[in-house]
Amino acid sequence: MAEFAESPLRLVIADDHPLFRGALKEAVLGQNPNTAILEVGTFDALTALLEGDTDFDLILLDLTMPGARGFSGLIYLRAQYAALPVVVVSGNEEPAVIRRCLDLGASGFIPKTMSVAGMRAAVADVLKGGTFMPPDIHAVARADVETDAIIARLATLTPQQVRVLMMLSEGRLNKQIAYELSVSEATVKAHVSAILQKLGVESRTQAVIAVSKVDTGLWTQA
Numbered sequence: 391m392a393e394f395a396e397s398p399l400r401l402v403i404a405d406d407h408p409l410f411r412g413a414l415k416e417a418v419l420g421q422n423p424n425t426a427i428l429e430v431g432t433f434d435a436l437t438a439l440l441e442g443d444t445d446f447d448l449i450l451l452d453l454t455m456p457g458a459r460g461f462s463g464l465i466y467l468r469a470q471y472a473a474l475p476v477v478v479v480s481g482n483e484e485p486a487v488i489r490r491c492l493d494l495g496a497s498g499f500i501p502k503t504m505s506v507a508g509m510r511a512a513v514a515d516v517l518k519g520g521t522f523m524p525p526d527i528h529a530v531a532r533a534d535v536e537t538d539a540i541i542a543r544l545a546t547l548t549p550q551q552v553r554v555l556m557m558l559s560e561g562r563l564n565k566q567i568a569y570e571l572s573v574s575e576a577t578v579k580a581h582v583s584a585i586l587q588k589l590g591v592e593s594r595t596q597a598v599i600a601v602s603k604v605d606t607g608l609w610t611q612a
Contacts, residue, residue, distance in 0.1 A: 399425040399517070400445060404436045404463075405452035405479065410502060414450055414479065417509035433457030437466075444471060448517060450500070453480045453491075461494055461604060462556045468495035470549035477516055488523060490604060493541050498522030540600050546588050554581040559598045 399422060403411045411429050418425050428446075430436045434457040436449075451463060458466075467476050477498040478491045488499045498516045500509055501524055512522040547555065550571070557567045564578045571578070582594065591597050 399447045401425060401427050401513075402436065402439065402446050402449045403427060403429045404431075404433070404449060404455065405429075406431045406455040407452075410452075410479070413506055414509060417506045418513055420506070421510050421514060431455070433463050436463075440471060440474075444474060446474060448497075448513070449474060449476045450479050450513075451476050453478055453482065453487075459556070459559065461490060462552070462559070462601075464491065464494050464496060465544055465547075466549060466552045466556065468545075469547060469552050475516060477513070477522065483524070490537075490541070492521070492523070493538070494544070499524065537604055540589070540604050543589050544601070544604070547585065551581050551585050551588075554578060555585055555597065555601065558582070558585075558594050559601060 399418075401418060403414050405411050405414070408431075411431075415427050415429070418427060428439065430439060433455055436451075436457075440446075449467065451467065453460065453463065455463070457463070464476060464478060467474065472495075475497040476495070477500055478496045479500045479502060480487065480491075481502040483501045483503070491499050498512060498521055500512050500522070504512070504524070508525075515522045544552075553571065554567055557570065562570070564575050564582070568575045568578045585597055586592065586594075589597050589600050591600055
């Protein structure tokens, strides 16, 4: 197996299950013992970390963890930190889920059922600039035309608009969103208007429904 780069690597493992974080850490350190690995258990902890330090070679991201639902975390990271590679790790191995992760900009998909050796090979492939998919997924069908269009529209949202959309999906009111983001209600209203325009919908409800079509039910599993 090809070795990782000789220079020290810095990775973030974002998963709310300590045992699985340990498995991923073992996989990476087994290949390169000098790798610096930071661990976080919530999406809020991840965003707080990245606000102060983005000098990482890779983020290993669980799809369903506190603070993120379905693809919302991945969408936010790709919008805010486009140059930072993200590999999704998930217990949901549906081909449609894998396809959507790749469509939304993930550099790979690691099933939680994969062996430590398999995880090690997957991370190595991505760090060499490749894209990793599970070896038993031979041909993952693309999403339907409607979903493709929604994904393309989501890609036009700013990071702050993604955060607002995430909160809309949780049923939060404008004043609650304003408090969470430390902005005015007028600013939130402006973000909501921009989101509706970019997604091509007329109401908050329609925006949440549009995103739920991409998520294929994942947001309800959080």
